[in-house]
Amino acid sequence: MDHRSRRNMMLPSTPTAHRRVSSTFSATSHDDTPDVSVPTNITVSVRLKPSLGPSLSTSWPATPSTISVPDVGVFSFDNVFGPAAHSRDVYASVAKRVVNSVVEGYHGTIFAYGMTGTGKTYSMQGVPSSPGIIPLAVSEIFAQVSFATTTISVSYLEIYNERVKDLLNPTVASDSLKLQDTPDGLVRVRNLRCVRVATSQELKDLISHGDLSRRTEGTEFNSVSSRSHAVLQIFLEKSDPLTRATATTVLSLCDLAGSERAAADAERRKEGAYINRSLLALGTIIARLSASSAAAGDSHEHIPYRDSKLTRLLQHSLSGGALVSVLCTIDTHNTAKQALAETVNTLRFAARAKNVAITPARAITAAATTSAAANAVIESLRLDLERERAETEVLKVEISDFRKEAYDNKIKEQQKYDREKRELEMQRDALKDRVTHLTRLILGGGPAGISGEKRADRAELDKYKARVEELERKLAQGPMAEALSTSSSSSSSSTDLFLQQKLKDAEAEIRELKEYLADKDRMINALKRASSLTTRRTGLKETTIQDSEEEHALRPLLGSVMNINTENAGGHGETESLVNPKLRRSAK
Numbered sequence: 001m002d003h004r005s006r007r008n009m010m011l012p013s014t015p016t017a018h019r020r021v022s023s024t025f026s027a028t029s030h031d032d033t034p035d036v037s038v039p040t041n042i043t044v045s046v047r048l049k050p051s052l053g054p055s056l057s058t059s060w061p062a063t064p065s066t067i068s069v070p071d072v073g074v075f076s077f078d079n080v081f082g083p084a085a086h087s088r089d090v091y092a093s094v095a096k097r098v099v100n101s102v103v104e105g106y107h108g109t110i111f112a113y114g115m116t117g118t119g120k121t122y123s124m125q126g127v128p129s130s131p132g133i134i135p136l137a138v139s140e141i142f143a144q145v146s147f148a149t150t151t152i153s154v155s156y157l158e159i160y161n162e163r164v165k166d167l168l169n170p171t172v173a174s175d176s177l178k179l180q181d182t183p184d185g186l187v188r189v190r191n192l193r194c195v196r197v198a199t200s201q202e203l204k205d206l207i208s209h210g211d212l213s214r215r216t217e218g219t220e221f222n223s224v225s226s227r228s229h230a231v232l233q234i235f236l237e238k239s240d241p242l243t244r245a246t247a248t249t250v251l252s253l254c255d256l257a258g259s260e261r262a263a264a265d266a267e268r269r270k271e272g273a274y275i276n277r278s279l280l281a282l283g284t285i286i287a288r289l290s291a292s293s294a295a296a297g298d299s300h301e302h303i304p305y306r307d308s309k310l311t312r313l314l315q316h317s318l319s320g321g322a323l324v325s326v327l328c329t330i331d332t333h334n335t336a337k338q339a340l341a342e343t344v345n346t347l348r349f350a351a352r353a354k355n356v357a358i359t360p361a362r363a364i365t366a367a368a369t370t371s372a373a374a375n376a377v378i379e380s381l382r383l384d385l386e387r388e389r390a391e392t393e394v395l396k397v398e399i400s401d402f403r404k405e406a407y408d409n410k411i412k413e414q415q416k417y418d419r420e421k422r423e424l425e426m427q428r429d430a431l432k433d434r435v436t437h438l439t440r441l442i443l444g445g446g447p448a449g450i451s452g453e454k455r456a457d458r459a460e461l462d463k464y465k466a467r468v469e470e471l472e473r474k475l476a477q478g479p480m481a482e483a484l485s486t487s488s489s490s491s492s493s494s495t496d497l498f499l500q501q502k503l504k505d506a507e508a509e510i511r512e513l514k515e516y517l518a519d520k521d522r523m524i525n526a527l528k529r530a531s532s533l534t535t536r537r538t539g540l541k542e543t544t545i546q547d548s549e550e551e552h553a554l555r556p557l558l559g560s561v562m563n564i565n566t567e568n569a570g571g572h573g574e575t576e577s578l579v580n581p582k583l584r585r586s587a588k
């Protein structure tokens, strides 16, 4: 059973002939997402207070959308809740759509209007066993918003005797709390404390804390009558993850002070005067807006929002900036003449409010622009991606060309190196042949008449030595050195492995040549020493060799070598042992 059928069962069902008061009433959609393209009436609901004790009943017949007042007429509303209606059902019909719209990006305002003691605070706040619109809205908001993109903050004020009091910061001077327009078209209170909250419980605790500062007094109809208008505002600041733009929507929940005609107490009379003044201003504005809507909208008509702080604060909502839902509470059990008149006044106010047509604009256009912005960002990212893909292709080709060029260069270097190596090997072989030849000459010629040849041989040996050194230098600085550096930087490629192998071969070759040169040095030194020994042993006159010291050393060389070889018939004399084994092999 839905809440409407349940309400129906609880309402008196005495059908009578009625005069429809709200003739321009149009059914309001209960979809959660409002259609902003067409004007929508303010949602108006009436809640009948149950009898809390033995009392007379006015027996005003009611249906889920009408209430009939004898001799007055039938009032038609979006919802009429019978005395047994549950607060959750009231919330579902009165508040849920507005709350959802605030989450969706609209401003929303819900206010309770009615005579004192008729159940405004009960409907807005409820009791622990039956929470009212405010706690249910808080839970709904926290269940729906995405905390990745939304922050929630709250302010809570009351307007008492036309002065604003900050219920979350009660000590702040009322004079400093001024109403002012904001660039986004809202009216906000300067210096009002606005507290950021992270959980629904945190927000509910703040409200409870603020309620302690609310002005209540005992009145004829309510022992704890709220003598002020209480306005709780919940701000949802949404940030767009793509554009990082922020926009704020606000849900205003107003528990208005109770209207009453007269009070015996002077203080109550003064309060009542202020309350009535602001409610009168609200009623006047509603009447003007209603008439304006009936006349298809006269935007030039002056609407006196500034006549009271309440209407000034609600200006943005009442002028079409928010989805508005009004809950009017009545007590049909209060049969006092004055109370009945007040109840009819409440119904008339509600009927006028029902006629007000508004076209709330989405406060957060970001939701709409977000998709456009998102599309633009996506398109730009797509183009970037395409550009980068094209650049990557170019780079791939360049890298491939570079690799090919590097490979070609390596091959060329390798070929050059191979050529030089071959040349070097040929020179080395020639040098070996030449050294072998010289050695043979030195070992096989007689002492006389060969000094000139030996000098030439020695000079030739020196020349070869210089040439080999030069080749060594070239090998160390040339292609091999380059090959060394390139191979170490990319040792993984097969080309590099090949070059490394070649490099190793070249290094081995150089080592061999160095050893060979060292042998040459050792051999020459040995020959020098042998020559000096022979000179001492044969007693040859030094005058026969008068040229250079070199000549002096070479002249006895042959004799000494011959002597040594003669003495060591096995051919293992000092000179022989100092000759490079390779050389020895080639000499054989």
Ligand SMILES: Nc1ncnc2c1ncn2[C@@H]1O[C@H](COP(=O)(O)OP(=O)(O)OP(=O)(O)O)[C@@H](O)[C@H]1O
Binding pocket: 048, 049, 050, 083, 114, 115, 116, 117, 118, 119, 120, 121, 122, 123, 219, 222, 224, 225, 226, 227, 256, 257, 258, 259, 329
């Ligand atoms: N629907 C209801 N069901 C049960 N009790 C109710 C209902 N409506 C009101 N009451 C009770 O009636 C009393 C007065 O209600 P409430 O304080 O909400 O009136 P009010 O309209 O806010 O009055 P005021 O304008 O003087 O502050 C409270 O004790 C409240 O619990």
